[in-house]
Structures are given as structure tokens and as C-alpha cells.
Amino acid sequence: VLWFLQSFGIVNGSLSLVEDNNVSLLADLGRMLAWIFVPLGWAGDMAWKATVATFTGLIAKEEVVNTFGVLYAGLGEVSEEGTEIWAAVAADxxxxxxxxxxxxxxxxxxxxxxxGAIKREMNNWKWTLASIGYMCGFAYVVSLIVYQIGGLLTGEVTFNVFSVAAFALLGLLLVLLFRKGYSGRDDTIHTAMALESGK
Known part of the structure; x- marks a missing residue:
């Protein structure tokens, strides 16, 4: 599927084989979804490549690297060290x-x-989707914090609404991390004490 999407594109109103990745169906799909990641700093020409690499990473995480090799090298060969694509990746x-x-x-x-293993262990689609959604949401929040606050520190980002969201989310994460009285250990101790006293 990945090969097909990268090799074909709509040219002059018809589906045909393309040599340039930038006009492929894969590029079109990546451009349609890239807006989701703009607050994370994925902008410009690299946005669709990063988006496509992220989605192919759902097949297998190592596919992120393989996808970059394909998208940045075009039809050329990439060595194991990847020296042929480093300059293009660094520019993006x-x-x-x-x-x-x-x-x-x-x-x-x-x-x-x-x-699939999560689904098998939970044996419930609702909980499976909730856990996958939680992981994706948490990843988005942490990446947003890193890009917005890191970008403010380096001068890459000007203060904006996403910066406000990043600071608010960082505060929320710190409150959740350091709040008192909600650790599992405390709950276990209180439950054991209640059982021991007969309550």
C-alpha cells in the first residue's frame, strides 16, 4: 500500500506513475492530515513527510526510519548510515x-x-480504543509542550495560543505528578487498615 501511494499520483486529472514524491498520493494524503501537527512544529515541506512517517510508524515503529529513507532519497539508494539523506533531513x-x-x-x-495484543488482553473495543487514544493524546501533549516551550527558549516560536496551552498542560501534568494522597500505595495502606479494623 505504501509503495502504491508513493509511486502513483493524480497528474493532469488521471492516476499515473510519478517519479517525484511531492506529487504522489502519499504526499496528498500527508498534506491533508499535516495540519493536525502544526502546533508541534511540523510545518512547511517537511510536514507531510513527518505526518506520513508517523502513520507508517503505526505499522511498525522502524517504518518511520524506512519512510524517511524513501521520502528523502526519492528513487535513489540509501546506505546503512543514511549519509545521502542527512543534509535534507537537517534542512527540514x-x-x-x-x-x-x-x-x-x-x-x-x-x-x-x-x-492487537492490547485488544486481546482487554477483550473490549471501548477500552482498547481508550488506551490507544490516551497514548496518542499524551504523546501530543508532551510534544506540544516540548516544541512550544523549547521554541520560546530558542527563539524559534513566538508566544501564541499554543504556547499558553503548553504552559497550562505542563502545569496540569506537574500537579497530577506531585499531588499528595492519591498514590496507589496510600490507597492500599488505607484499605488494609480498614480491613484489619473490621470496617
Whole structure:
């Protein structure tokens, strides 16, 4: 499917084989969905490539690297070290954008095989979708925080509504992380004490 989407495109109103990735069906699909990731710093020509790589990462996480090899090298051959594509990747990604991209892909939903295992263990589509949605949402929030706040520190981002959201979400995460009285250990101790006293 990935090969087909990358190899074919709509040219002069008809579906035909294309040599340029930028006019492929894959590029069109990536451009349609890239707006979702703009607050994470995925903008410009790299946005559709990063979006496509993220979605192919749902097949298997190593596909992110393979997709970059294909999209940045075009029809050329890429060595194991990837030296042929580093300049193009470096031109598209700043340090903060690269961190945002990496964090999102490391924290978002796992590959389809792992999703299948989640479904099998939970034996419930609602909980399976909720857990996958939670992972994707958490990845988005952390990437947003990293890009917006990191971009403000480096001067890459000007203060905007997404920066406000990033600070608010960071505050919320810190409150949830450090709040007192809600740890599982405390609940276990109180339950054990209640059982022991007969209440």
C-alpha cells in the first residue's frame, strides 16, 4: 500500500506513475492530515513527510526510519548510515522540531501488532480504543509542550495560543505528578487498615 501511494499520483486529472514524491498520493494524503501537527512544529515541506512517517510508524515503529529513507532519497539508494539523506533531513528539522517529532513517535500508540495484543488482553473495543487514544493524546501533549516551550527558549516560536496551552498542560501534568494522597500505595495502606479494623 505504501509503495502504491508513493509511486502513483493524480497528474493532469488521471492516476499515473510519478517519479517525484511531492506529487504522489502519499504526499496528498500527508498534506491533508499535516495540519493536525502544526502546533508541534511540523510545518512547511517537511510536514507531510513527518505526518506520513508517523502513520507508517503505526505499522511498525522502524517504518518511520524506512519512510524517511524513501521520502528523502526519492528513487535513489540509501546506505546503512543514511549519509545521502542527512543534509535534507537537517534542512527540514530544527533541533526543537526534531525533539517534538521523536517524542511524539516514541510515546504515541504502538504498532498494529501491539494494538492487537492490547485488544486481546482487554477483550473490549471501548477500552482498547481508550488506551490507544490516551497514548496518542499524551504523546501530543508532551510534544506540544516540548516544541512550544523549547521554541520560546530558542527563539524559534513566538508566544501564541499554543504556547499558553503548553504552559497550562505542563502545569496540569506537574500537579497530577506531585499531588499528595492519591498514590496507589496510600490507597492500599488505607484499605488494609480498614480491613484489619473490621470496617
Amino acid at each position: 528539522f530544527s533541533a526543537v522540531t526534531a525533539w517534538s517529532f521523536l517524542i511524539f513517535n516514541l510515546l504515541c500508540a504502538p504498532c498494529f501488532a501491539a494494538m
